[in-house]
Amino acid sequence: MFKHKAVVIVALFAAIIAVVFALLFHWMHFTNNINLYLSLVVLFALTFGVIVYLLNRNIYSRLDTLYKLMYASGDKKLSDKNVNIGRVEKEVIKWSQEKEPIIRQLKAQEKFRREFIGDVAHELKTPIFNIQGYIFTLIDGGLYDETINKKYLRKAQKNINRMIHMVQDLDLITKIESGTLVLTKKRFLLSLVIEEAIDEVEMRALEKDIKIRYQKPKEDIWVIAEKNHILRVLINLISNSLKYGKKGGKTEISIKHKKASNKYWIKVEDNGIGIKKEDMPRIFERFYRVDKSRSRNEGGSGLGLAIVKHILEAHNETISVKSTFGEGTSFQFSLEKALK
Ligand SMILES: Nc1ncnc2c1ncn2[C@@H]1O[C@H](COP(=O)(O)OP(=O)(O)OP(=O)(O)O)[C@@H](O)[C@H]1O
Ligand SMILES: [Mg+2]
Structure with a gap:
């Protein structure tokens, strides 16, 4: 009953006021009552008890429940069994501040979904x-x-x-x-995969009269990654260079290696239609197409680059893009050098 200090203070205050009123009433009517002091004590106790009971039942027990529920929704534990009213405000503010980023994230996820x-x-x-x-x-x-x-x-x-x-x-x-895709990284010859990708898209290149040039390095280049996925990355990038290439144009594939680095950089460059600056940040988003009707005519749904980015990220590799609208585009991605 006396677990909340604030309740006790309010009830005490109310009981004193009740006693004062009773005394005033008594003096104003000049009545003689031998049991006056006893009555005042009873009045005080009754008022005090009733107010403590009502406050506890109607406010504090509900506040208790809210407070406990608030903690039950998180992974924190309540330090006290009961609510300390002085702490509630601070803790509720802190709790809502902690929940805000989660709520924002959930809203963003829901929008995305x-x-x-x-x-x-x-x-x-x-x-x-x-x-x-x-x-x-x-x-x-x-x-x-x-x-x-x-x-x-x-x-x-x-x-x-x-x-x-x-x-x-x-x-x-x-x-x-x-995260359910299991990568089975193995070492393989990069040139073989690049040539396989070129074979895959050859027909399309012929249809558009686009020349695919691959500057094959003299020495063998071994990389470590999931081969089929890298093939997919290359097919998507080379197909894009053809889809968005100009008739009679060219696509160049090259490999670079910086000294003292354990990475190779593979570049796929075209002299096609290019991408405007404002579209650049969005091209890796799924379903994003700069020119929907052109992409659809080419059979595209805007997932190619999203897949490329996802595959490379899953390999802890990176991809970058440079483009000049009307002149051409180049994509460059990294792969890990395989130890001999
Ligand atoms: N080499 C490029 N030259 C010009 N624009 C490009 C090039 N590569 C991609 N884009 C632009 O980026 C958009 C997204 O490319 P992405 O490969 O994700 O989709 P898509 O080619 O339209 O369809 P999908 O690859 O699913 O068949 C394309 O619609 C195109 O507008
Ligand atoms: Mg594509």
């Missing part, structure tokens, strides 16, 4: 509606029309492939972000 789901839905919508359109036309009689049936089936297949790529890309990003 909402945008991400919106982006995925938006990107899937286009190929799904395309496929639906082709199938409707085929059911509507197009199936028996030799001039369009194969063409529409191929178009549907192209859209399905686009969806498959997107889902695979998202799957990889999610795995890297959640």
Whole structure:
């Protein structure tokens, strides 16, 4: 009952006031009561008890619960079993200050999650509606029309492939972000992987009449990383140089090594359309495309560079980009030198 000092003080004060009022009342009416002092003591005790009880029940027990809940939501433990009213204000302010960054972070995550789901839905919508359109036309009689049936089936297949790529890309990003992707780093010859990547995109280069030049170093270069992922990085960067390259242009791939460093720097440079300064900070964001219609025509969904960045970060490597709008772009990333 007397666990809160403030309650006791308030109740004491109220009881004294009650006694003073009773005394005044007594003197004003000039009544003679032999049990006056006894009555005053009873009045004092009653007032005091009732006020302590009411305050405890209605305010402090609730404050106690709030205070304990506040601590239960965190990993701190309450030092006292009961609330010290003088400390409550300070501790509540401190608690809310501690929670603020967490709340801000949770809000940002929620915004990101909402945008991400919106982006995925938006990107899937286009190929799904395309496929639906082709199938409707085929059911509507197009199936028996030799001039369009194969063409529409191929178009549907192209859209399905686009969806498959997107889902695979998202799957990889999610795995890297959640830390469930296990990297099996091994040493391999860098030139072999670069040549494999060039082979993969050769058709596209021919279609756009873009020359891919690779200045192969004289000595063998061994690096340590997950080979398939580095192949993916190279394919994405070289494909971009072709997608956003000018007809008849060129893509150059080169390797640099600074003395006394355990890193190699691989550069993929083009003389394509370039990227404006204001777009540069955003190109590694997932789904970000400078020119949505151009990228979509090329079959892109804006995940390529996000994957590149994620893969390199998972390897503790870095990537940088330089670009001049209208003149060209160069991406440069690092890889760890393998010990012989
Ligand atoms: N070499 C480049 N030259 C000019 N712009 C580029 C180049 N590489 C990337 N970009 C710009 O950055 C954006 C993001 O690139 P990213 O590779 O992530 O997506 P994408 O190529 O559009 O689609 P995806 O790679 O998923 O097929 C591109 O849409 C393009 O606008
Ligand atoms: Mg790309």
